Amino acid sequence: MSLQHYLVISAILFSLGIFAVLTRKNAISILMGIELILNSCNLNFVAFSRFVTPPENIDGQIIAIFGIVLAAAEAAVFLAIILAIYREFGSIRPDEVDTLKG
Amino acid sequence: MEFTLKTFIFYGFALLTIASALAVVTVRNIVHAAFALMVTLFGVAGLYVFLQADFLAATQVIVYVGGILVLILFGVMMTSGRLEMRIHIERGQLLLGGGISLALLMLLLTVIANTPKWENLTDDGTAFAPTTERIGVLILKEHFLLPFEVASVLLLVALIGAALISRKEVRE
Numbered sequence: 432m433s434l435q436h437y438l439v440i441s442a443i444l445f446s447l448g449i450f451a452v453l454t455r456k457n458a459i460s461i462l463m464g465i466e467l468i469l470n471s472c473n474l475n476f477v478a479f480s481r482f483v484t485p486p487e488n489i490d491g492q493i494i495a496i497f498g499i500v501l502a503a504a505e506a507a508v509f510l511a512i513i514l515a516i517y518r519e520f521g522s523i524r525p526d527e528v529d530t531l532k533g
Numbered sequence: 534m535e536f537t538l539k540t541f542i543f544y545g546f547a548l549l550t551i552a553s554a555l556a557v558v559t560v561r562n563i564v565h566a567a568f569a570l571m572v573t574l575f576g577v578a579g580l581y582v583f584l585q586a587d588f589l590a591a592t593q594v595i596v597y598v599g600g601i602l603v604l605i606l607f608g609v610m611m612t613s614g615r616l617e618m619r620i621h622i623e624r625g626q627l628l629l630g631g632g633i634s635l636a637l638l639m640l641l642l643t644v645i646a647n648t649p650k651w652e653n654l655t656d657d658g659t660a661f662a663p664t665t666e667r668i669g670v671l672i673l674k675e676h677f678l679l680p681f682e683v684a685s686v687l688l689l690v691a692l693i694g695a696a697l698i699s700r701k702e703v704r705e
Contacts, residue, residue, distance in 0.1 A: 432543050432583060434654040435645055440547050440580065442641035444554055444573075446634040451558040453630030456623070459608050463557055463570050466601065470577050481584045482654040489664055492586050493677055496668070499596050500684045504691035506601045510608040511695035517612040518701075 437478035444471035458513050458523040465509075466502060473498045543583055550576030563613060567605050574598050588665045 444467050451464025473495040480491020517523050553572035560566045574597040581590035645651065672681045 432540065432655065434651050436543075436547070437580065437584070438645045438651070439642065440550060442638060442645065443551050444577075445641065446638035447554045447558050449637055450630055450634035453633060454627050455558075457563060457613075459563060459605060459612070460566060462605065462608075463566060466570065466597075467554055467557065467573065470574065470597075474577060474580060477581060477584045477586050477589060481586070486662075487667075489586075489667055489671070490676075492589050492664060493668060493671055495586075495589055496592060496672075497680060497684055499592060500688065503596055503601060504688055506604055507691050507695040508698070510604055511699035513608055513612060514699045523612050 434478055434482040437474060441471040441474040441478070444468075444474070456524050456526065458509075458516070458525055461525070462506065462509050462513075465505070469498060469502045469505075543580075546576050546579040546583070550580065563609055564606075567602065567609060570605070571598055571602050574602065585661050586664060588663075588668055 448464040448467030448471065451467065452461050455461055455464065476491040476495045476498065478491075480489060480494075484491070513523055516528055520528055550573055553569045553576060556569035557566050557573060560569060574593065578590045578593040578597075581587075581593060671677050
């Protein structure tokens with residue numbers, strides 16, 4: 432298992448997340464894509480911290496912990512906004528929320 | 534690289550992660566996508582174990598699988614009636630999005646393959662050292678004390694904000 436193995440896995444996860452964000456027509460599916468992107472980012476941090484820095488240095492893992500904290504906060508606010516949108520529009524399809532469109 | 538049990542398990546986890554992530558973005562039923570996401574998150578936790586990040590692997594399972602995934606399922610229950618479980622996809626958008634993400638993947642793979650600094654950095658078999666104690670010292674005593682406090686304030690703000698946004702509006 433080399434660094435490149437992990438980088439390839441994380442690159443695939445990242446592009447799958449981008450694909451979900453670009454093509455899905457349901458706000459919750461977009462949230463899942465964002466979670467995939469955040470996971471690939473955390474995996475990169477931990478892999479670089481394991482292979483590139485000296486073994487006693489684990490700063491990358493701590494950055495990944497803060498990444499998990501951010502993901503939790505982001506998911507909570509995202510779902511609150513989705514609930515408010517659902518109450519207002521009766522749907523969570525992002526292209527139907529177009530009140531600001533001229 | 535000799536093919537030991539360890540490499541076998543590693544490739545198993547890698548395949549599990551990628552296959553279930555593919556299911557997350559292609560499956561039409563949103564509840565099935567959520568359960569595929571659970572498998573992906575477990576797979577990433579397994580990869581953390583291979584990177585000798587034991588505390589992070591446990592945190593991943595507890596926070597993501599136990600917290601965020603349950604939150605996502607609650608969101609599905611509260612916003613999707615029986616009719617909206619299936620995800621609509623438009624063909625043109627599918628082609629465009631697929632092209633963009635495929636191009637992005639090719640770009641990333643090219644960069645990974647052509648960076649000489651990252652070659653031959655293999656698992657040198659250093660003895661495993663538990664990380665929990667060092668993480669605790671680093672967060673509560675050394676360099677990361679200020680980011681830790683900022684993260685706690687951020688979580689408080691997110692908590693209050695989420696409760697405020699999602700509450701029912703009281704009309705006068």
